[in-house]
Amino acid sequence: MSKYRNDIELFATQFKALSNPHRLAMFRRLASCCPPGTICSTEEAVRYSVGQLGADIDISISTLSHHLKELNRAGLVQMARKGKRVECWVAPQTIVQLASFFDALSAQPNIQGEIHE
Amino acid sequence: MSKYRNDIELFATQFKALSNPHRLAMFRRLASCCPPGTICSTEEAVRYSVGQLGADIDISISTLSHHLKELNRAGLVQMARKGKRVECWVAPQTIVQLASFFDALSAQPNIQGEIHE
DNA sequence: TCTATATTTCGACATGTATCGAATAGTAGA
DNA sequence: TCTACTATTCGATACATGTCGAAATATAGA
Numbered sequence A, B: 001m002s003k004y005r006n007d008i009e010l011f012a013t014q015f016k017a018l019s020n021p022h023r024l025a026m027f028r029r030l031a032s033c034c035p036p037g038t039i040c041s042t043e044e045a046v047r048y049s050v051g052q053l054g055a056d057i058d059i060s061i062s063t064l065s066h067h068l069k070e071l072n073r074a075g076l077v078q079m080a081r082k083g084k085r086v087e088c089w090v091a092p093q094t095i096v097q098l099a100s101f102f103d104a105l106s107a108q109p110n111i112q113g114e115i116h117e
Numbered sequence C: 001t002c003t004a005t006a007t008t009t010c011g012a013c014a015t016g017t018a019t020c021g022a023a024t025a026g027t028a029g030a
Numbered sequence D: 001t002c003t004a005c006t007a008t009t010c011g012a013t014a015c016a017t018g019t020c021g022a023a024a025t026a027t028a029g030a
Helices: A002-017 A021-031 A061-073 A094-107 B002-017 B021-031 B061-073 B094-106
Strands: A077-082 A085-090 B077-082 B085-090
Touching: A002 A061, A002 A094, A002 B002, A002 B021, A021 A061, A021 A085, A021 B002, A061 A077, A094 B094, B002 B061, B002 B094, B021 B061, B021 B085, B061 B077
Parallel strands: none
Antiparallel strands: A077 A085, B077 B085
16 A cells, blocks of 8 residues: 555656656667667677767756766666766666556556555 | 657657656556446446546645646546546557557667677 | 866756646536 | 536646756876
């Protein structure tokens, strides 16, 4: 019951982080394997510096940094400094958890009792 | 590629609609089957009046109406007057489409590797 | 240590959002 | 038609967000 409410709060926070087109684009790039124009291979991918993430997004670097902070706050993206740069990657389990929110709804189209109190 | 950008805008709009805990709770209820205190059967459910949707959410009816309008604007929820009440239901395909956003991401192998140059 | 590069923080501003209660509007029934 | 019920719209208010450029911070290398 309280778990239900916390769930909602958590997912709402994550959806909020994804509600800005710029942030969503950054997240999707991070969540996908290969950067545009690159051939995907298993050794590559999944970590970007802040600047790289905003490569084809037309906003200032400070705004970019702000958005990354939001994604990080929501627990979707993790960050760590590596030399001059700050590496970013999608937090493990994030995508699966988000997918599960909708999968749980569509999996049981007409039978679900969890709301009852 | 242009489709890619439009995609992002569309999904961002939808995530925005789901970014408020109250709206998310309303959406989830609508996406699930039974109203509280009701026995679930196939003929019932899936449609709620505005008031029913906010039954256990502690906000004013005008705020509730506002949130429903947002969900409707984002294309997640459809509404139609039926007598004194306004019925609400989840727009067809909505859940599947939202799920597909994350499924498409998680389908890719998620191996963490080098930073892109 | 000085410099170039990468990123964050700060201050400012315009715009958007959540919320309420009151007023308004649509509908069903007495 | 009058009334009760349901929902929307309106006006107001407080707060949050996206954005920028400038200043500050962190790091690597000359």
